[in-house]
Amino acid sequence: MSTRKSTAWKSIRNIFDQIHLYAGLISGLVVIAVCFSGTIYVYNTEIREFMDSELYFVEETGARKSADELKDFLEQSEASNVVGVMWNEEADRSVQFTLKQEGEEGRGTTYYVNPYSGAILGNTSDKTQTAEFMGYMFSLHRWLLLDRIETPILESMGNRDLGRFINGVATLLFLLGVITGIVIWVPNKVKSWKQGLKVKWSANWKRINHDLHNTLAFYSLIFLFIMGATGPFWSYSWYREGWQKTWDIYQEPVAKSEAPGGRGGEGKGGEGRGNGKNAEAEVAATAPAVLSLEDVFTATNAELPYEGNIRVSLPSKASDPVSVSKYRTGFFARSGSDQLTLSSADLSVTEANLFSDLPWRQQVGRSVKSLHVGDIFGQFSKFLWFVACLIATSLPITGTLIWWNKRKKKPAKKKPMQTKVAEMA
Incomplete structure (x- = not known):
């Protein structure tokens, strides 16, 4: 046998x-x-x-400027709107602001900024040899x-x-x-x-x-x-x-709906024009949101009280919510970010998607990139x-x-x- x-x-x-x-x-x-x-x-x-250290590392000289000061300076000097921020709390690190001009397509341009002096260290439009x-x-x-x-x-x-x-x-x-x-x-x-x-x-x-x-x-x-x-x-x-x-984690693709205010919503004889008050309200709703980044950070840290970097996506309309992601830092830091949706009116948390709250299956499914590149548990797993x-x-x-x-x-x-x-x- x-x-x-x-x-x-x-x-x-x-x-x-x-x-x-x-x-x-x-x-x-x-x-x-x-x-x-x-x-x-x-x-x-x-x-x-390491190769482009001048973009990522700075000398600690005095007190940091606030995120709002840096935002105002960049918008004036570059004649663009800040649409995103990557805020690093480490003392020797630069911070990143993403700007887009009115009507610009794509993700915009990210600027590396010295948080102490406000100096622009470079941006993603300037391709370095390392980036190439x-x-x-x-x-x-x-x-x-x-x-x-x-x-x-x-x-x-x-x-x-x-x-x-x-x-x-x-x-x-x-x-x-x-x-x-x-x-x-x-x-x-x-x-x-x-x-x-x-x-x-x-x-x-x-x-x-x-x-x-x-x-x-x-x-x-x-x-x-x-x-x-x-x-x-x-x-x-x-x-x-x-x-x-x-x-x-599968979600059915969402079909693109007609943009609001298109021809399909217009009536004959000026029915879609509305009165003056409605027009003013519509302009106010579609104007860029004016928010304090420092208040956004405070609201985020109150909801997620741990050390980490914060990424903020600012809405293009005053009525739209603010999207925030927070990433843990450290040698064994896990890769999954915690995501918050804040009301643009009072920065209250309207939705919280915490990675730790997901079922184990969904944590694995959403970590496909981290599993592939190896940063699932920070520098430890990377090695x-x-x-x-x-x-x-x-x-x-x-x-x-x-x-x-x-x-x-x-x-x-x-x-x-x-x-x-x-x-x-």
């Missing part, structure tokens, strides 16, 4: 070996490019802050740099979509390689598991390469699985929808993801070498009988 089981397992394992092999060989080059760029991009924020480099790393990681090619490669889809598709296929094959690797490794090493957890450095290079592939993959297994399982979220809409439904991504970059290389070394070599040609006799003599 045991012989039959052993034979059956060898057949099953051979199938998984082949799947593992060809999944790795097919996706190898793409996985190397994606994982290499991902290894660098794990520390995207830290690299930018990290942009290339992001493009390589997401679209394999195909978005940088102006001429369409295929008529059926754009270059960015093509890069996203190839990336998704390679990531799914990588995930398949991780799963089959588990099936191959565990039953084979269960009896001699200690040997499977170390590298025999005294052996020849082929054995060392084999041990590096198996051992490093085992130690980083859970991180490789998470990266592989979250990666296709940005490649395929069906995968993204499946993820959202699995973790109970683990960095090491795991570095290992993932090496796996296609060590795996290919294992396959190359195991190839059947052609048998040496037999020497003629006369030659053998002569050699014996």
Whole structure:
């Protein structure tokens, strides 16, 4: 009976070996490019802050100016409206204000400001060499740099979509390689598991390469699985929808409704004009909101009494609410932000979406980006993801070498009988 089981397992394992092999060989080059760029991009924020430190760090000189003083100064000097603020409470850090001109499309321009002097340190419109480099790393990681090619490669889809598709296929094959690797490794090493957890450095290079592939993959297994399982979220809409439904965060797309005040609401004969008081009320409702940022911070900290950075999105209309997000800081800080909606009239909390109040499934579902890039638990998890991504970059290389070394070599040609006799003599 045991012989039959052993034979059956060898057949099953051979199938998984082949799947593992060809999944790795097919996706190898793409996985190397994606994982290499991902290894660098794990520390995207830290690299930018180190290389362009003049934008992010300031000297503590006296008292900080208030957020409202800085806001008024920026709006006057740049002739634009502040639409967002990222307020950092750390003494040696700059603060960020996002400004948009009237009628400007897009997200606007973010300015880095010294909170002590009010000096503008730079803005996102001025691309530094670091920003350019990290942009290339992001493009390589997401679209394999195909978005940088102006001429369409295929008529059926754009270059960015093509890069996203190839990336998704390679990531799914990588995930398949991780799963089959588990099936191959565990039953084979269960009896001699200690040997499977170390590298025999005294052996020849082929054995060392084999041990590096198996051992490093085992130690980083859970991180490789998470990266592989979250990666296709940005490649395929069906995968993204499946993820959202699995973790109970899916919401049906909302159809765009007609803008208020359009032609559909106008009556004949001037019925839609209204009287003077109504017109004044409408103008007041659509005017930009005038709010105290310091009061917004006070209301936020009263509701969320912990240390963290605050991001404020100011409404474009006086009647619209204020959106606030607060992010925890620290070495083990979790990534999920707490979100508040404040009334623009009195800054009372009208809605609070706290990350800790969400069910566990929804916390996982909403953390897909943090799970992928590794900042789910601050700098602690970032380092683990960095090491795991570095290992993932090496796996296609060590795996290919294992396959190359195991190839059947052609048998040496037999020497003629006369030659053998002569050699014996």
